[in-house]
Amino acid sequence: xxxxxxxxxxxxxxxxxxxxxxxxxxxxxxxxxxxxxxxxxxxxxxxxxxxxxxxxxxxxxxxxxxxxxxxxxxxxxxxxxxxxxxxxxxxxxxxxxxxxxxxxxxxxxxxxxxxxxxxxxxxxxxxxxxxxxxxxxxxxxx
Numbered sequence: 001x002x003x004x005x006x007x008x009x010x011x012x013x014x015x016x017x018x019x020x021x022x023x024x025x026x027x028x029x030x031x032x033x034x035x036x037x038x039x040x041x042x043x044x045x046x047x048x049x050x051x052x053x054x055x056x057x058x059x060x061x062x063x064x065x066x067x068x069x070x071x072x073x074x075x076x077x078x079x080x081x082x083x084x085x086x087x088x089x090x091x092x093x094x095x096x097x098x099x100x101x102x103x104x105x106x107x108x109x110x111x112x113x114x115x116x117x118x119x120x121x122x123x124x125x126x127x128x129x130x131x132x133x134x135x136x137x138x139x140x141x142x
Contacts, residue, residue, distance in 0.1 A: 001083065002047045003090050006055065008036060010045060013052035017075045028055070028071055035071070040064075042094055043071075046083045054083040058091045060098065067091075067100040072114070088117045 006014070011032060018026035035043040035057050046054035056072040069091050074083050095103050105123050107114035118125075 001086065003044055003086065004047055006036060006043045006045045006052065008033070010052045014045070014055055014073075017053070017055060017073045020076050021073060026073075028073065031071070035059075042091070042098075044087065044090065044094075046074075046078075046087060048078065048083075053078040054087055056087040056091055058094055060100070064098065065101045067095040067098070067103045069095075069103065069105045072117075084113070084117055085120065088121050092121050 014032055015029055018024075018028040021028070035041040038059070040060040042058040042060075044056060044058075045052040054072075054074040057070050059068045059070060060066070061068055069088070072084060072087060074087075092103065103123075105118050105121075107118060109115070109128055
């Protein structure tokens with residue numbers, strides 16, 4: 001396993017990972033290029049078997065005082081091998097190296113694996129909120 005900064009040539013691998021997220025409605029395809037080109041984004045991936053099999057981004061906010069960990073994804077064929085934990089730990093160390101004062105991480109309260117990762121990395125739950133999703137919106141009733 002090798003963690004490295006992502007590049008444009010990794011697009012197909014990242015799109016393949018995204019294809020398996022939220023029934024193919026992942027937001028990663030729409031932010032891939034912007035994260036690569038944003039000086040405040042530190043977009044990394046795990047390379048295994050000559051392809052990228054896991055990704056995550058550390059975005060710096062508030063002049064670099066706050067780090068936002070986002071977009072953690074692991075290809076289904078590579079889950080359960082510790083790649084998500086390796087990426088999480090890597091980004092936490094990266095944030096330390098960048099002297100980030102606060103580090104944020106958001107996940108669903110029903111995502112047990114992600115909650116375990118957050119706990120293992122030393123995160124504490126700050127708040128809970130609900131997000132609603134409508135697959136086929138209809139006119140609102142008056």
